[in-house]
Amino acid sequence: MAANSAALQPGRVRILKEASKSAGQNVGPVVYWMFRDQRVRDNWALIHAVEQAHKANVPVAVAFNLFDQFLGAKARQLGFMLRGLRQLHRDLEETHQIPFFLFRGNAEDTIPNFVSECGASLLVTDFSPLREVRKCKEEICKRPPVTKWVGTSRLIDWDSLIDEVLRKGAEVPEIDWCEPGEKAAMEVLMGSKNGFLTTRLKGYSLDRNNPLKPRGLSGLSPYLHFGQISAQRCALEARSIRKLCPEAVDAFVEELIVRRELADNFCFYQPHYDSLQGAWEWARKTLMDHAFDKREHIYTKEQLEKAQTADPLWNASQLEMVYYGKMHGFMRMYWAKKILEWTRGPEEALEISIYLNNKYEIDGRDPNGYVGCMWSVCGVHDQGWKERPIFGKIRYMNYAGCKRKFDVDGYIAYVKRLGETKKRKAESLLGRKAKELCT
Known part of the structure; x- marks a missing residue:
C-alpha cells in the first residue's frame, strides 16, 4: 500500500x-x-x-x-x-x-x-x-x-x-478528457508525456491564473476529489523537486495543502458551511444592508444554467463548466460574484452557485467547492473591501478587470470551440448507435 x-x-x-x-x-x-x-x-x-x-x-x-x-x-x-x-x-x-x-x-x-x-x-x-x-x-x-x-x-x-x-444521470454526461483511477492520477502527476510535475510545472506560477491556458493547471482536482490520489503524495513528490522550480512548487503546495485544509476545517467546524449563516458577522451585515439594492439585471436559475445573460464572458464560463466539467479557477470567482450581482439577494445567489457547481463540476460536492462559493458570495477567508452597491464590502470583480488580466475574446472563442467539439462528438455517437440499431 x-x-x-x-x-x-x-x-x-x-x-x-x-x-x-x-x-x-x-x-x-x-x-x-x-x-x-x-x-x-x-x-x-x-x-x-x-x-x-x-x-x-x-x-x-x-x-x-x-x-x-x-x-x-x-x-x-x-x-x-x-x-x-x-x-x-x-x-x-x-x-x-x-x-x-x-x-x-x-x-x-x-x-x-x-x-x-x-x-x-x-x-x-x-x-x-x-x-x-x-x-x-x-x-x-x-x-x-x-x-x-x-x-x-x-x-x-x-x-x-x-x-x-x-x-x-444523462442530463449531465461524462467527460472524456480525464481518465479515472489511481494509475491515471499518477500519470497526470508524474507521467513522462504530460505529467504536471515532470512536464508542466515550470509555468504554473504564472499560467494558473490565465483561463486561456487550461494546461497550466495541474489537472489533479478530479482525482483529489474522489480520493484516487493523496494530496500528501502530490505534496511529497512536488517537494522532492522544489529546487528546480521553487516558486511554482510553493504556489502548488499552498493551494494543495493550505487552501484544502482551510476548506475542510471550515466545513467541519462551521455547520452552516453552505448558507449565509456561515458567513462572518461583518459579511452578513454588509450583504443584508445591500440585499435590496437595485440590480441592472435579474436572472432566474434556469436562465443562468442555460447561460442566457447579457455578459458573454459569464456565459462562456458557465458553458465551460457545462461542456468541460471544469471551470477555470479564476473564472469561477468571477462567475459566482456575478450571480450575486444578478439575483434577488445573497441567499439566492449562494443557493444557485452551489447548485450549478455541484451539478456540472466533476469535482462538485466538495469542501473546496462550498468554500469557493462562500468566498465569492459571502467573503469567507477574505476581508472587507471598499463599500459599493449590491456587494457591500464583499470583494468585487468585473468585466473590465478581467480584460486587463487576460484575453477575454480569446477565452470566449475557446469555450465556443469546446461546444462545437462536444456537439460533433454527440452527433457521431448518435450516428453510431443508429447504425448499430439498423444492423
Missing part, C-alpha cells in the same frame, strides 16, 4: 465509538468503509485497518456504499467514480487479496447490516467534513454487530451498474 504502517501517527486516528464489552469476543474482520479516499496507495484509513487486522489476526474487508443521487451527482460524477472503483476492486482483490463489497441505498442501513452480518471486530472509515456524511457515521455508530463473518465476496456487475447511472 506504498506506506509503512508503523509510520501511522496516532493523531490521525479518531475513535467515534468505543467497542462494547460483548463486542470484545468478536473475531470477525476489520471492515473499512471507504468513502472519500477511493484508492489503495497512500490510504491511511486502509493502512490502519490492515494494521489492526494484523494485530488481531483477522481478515480485512473493504465496503463501499453507492448513494443513488448523492447531493445531485449525475452521470459525469458517478461514471467517473464507478470506473475508478472498478479498477480499485480489481487491485484490492487480485494484488492485495482484500475483498471489496459494493452496496446501494442508505449507508445508515447497508453498512451496519454488513458489519452485523460479518461480525466485524472493528469498523474503520475515512474522514469527510461534510454534514451528510458525518450524520451518517453518527447513525452507524448506534447499530452494533451481532453475527459472524461469512468470508465470501460478492460478484459486482460493473458494466450494468455504470450503464444504469449513465442512463439516469
Whole structure:
C-alpha cells in the first residue's frame, strides 16, 4: 500500500465509538468503509485497518456504499467514480487479496447490516467534513454487530451498474478528457508525456491564473476529489523537486495543502458551511444592508444554467463548466460574484452557485467547492473591501478587470470551440448507435 504502517501517527486516528464489552469476543474482520479516499496507495484509513487486522489476526474487508443521487451527482460524477472503483476492486482483490463489497441505498442501513452480518471486530472509515456524511457515521455508530463473518465476496456487475447511472444521470454526461483511477492520477502527476510535475510545472506560477491556458493547471482536482490520489503524495513528490522550480512548487503546495485544509476545517467546524449563516458577522451585515439594492439585471436559475445573460464572458464560463466539467479557477470567482450581482439577494445567489457547481463540476460536492462559493458570495477567508452597491464590502470583480488580466475574446472563442467539439462528438455517437440499431 506504498506506506509503512508503523509510520501511522496516532493523531490521525479518531475513535467515534468505543467497542462494547460483548463486542470484545468478536473475531470477525476489520471492515473499512471507504468513502472519500477511493484508492489503495497512500490510504491511511486502509493502512490502519490492515494494521489492526494484523494485530488481531483477522481478515480485512473493504465496503463501499453507492448513494443513488448523492447531493445531485449525475452521470459525469458517478461514471467517473464507478470506473475508478472498478479498477480499485480489481487491485484490492487480485494484488492485495482484500475483498471489496459494493452496496446501494442508505449507508445508515447497508453498512451496519454488513458489519452485523460479518461480525466485524472493528469498523474503520475515512474522514469527510461534510454534514451528510458525518450524520451518517453518527447513525452507524448506534447499530452494533451481532453475527459472524461469512468470508465470501460478492460478484459486482460493473458494466450494468455504470450503464444504469449513465442512463439516469444523462442530463449531465461524462467527460472524456480525464481518465479515472489511481494509475491515471499518477500519470497526470508524474507521467513522462504530460505529467504536471515532470512536464508542466515550470509555468504554473504564472499560467494558473490565465483561463486561456487550461494546461497550466495541474489537472489533479478530479482525482483529489474522489480520493484516487493523496494530496500528501502530490505534496511529497512536488517537494522532492522544489529546487528546480521553487516558486511554482510553493504556489502548488499552498493551494494543495493550505487552501484544502482551510476548506475542510471550515466545513467541519462551521455547520452552516453552505448558507449565509456561515458567513462572518461583518459579511452578513454588509450583504443584508445591500440585499435590496437595485440590480441592472435579474436572472432566474434556469436562465443562468442555460447561460442566457447579457455578459458573454459569464456565459462562456458557465458553458465551460457545462461542456468541460471544469471551470477555470479564476473564472469561477468571477462567475459566482456575478450571480450575486444578478439575483434577488445573497441567499439566492449562494443557493444557485452551489447548485450549478455541484451539478456540472466533476469535482462538485466538495469542501473546496462550498468554500469557493462562500468566498465569492459571502467573503469567507477574505476581508472587507471598499463599500459599493449590491456587494457591500464583499470583494468585487468585473468585466473590465478581467480584460486587463487576460484575453477575454480569446477565452470566449475557446469555450465556443469546446461546444462545437462536444456537439460533433454527440452527433457521431448518435450516428453510431443508429447504425448499430439498423444492423
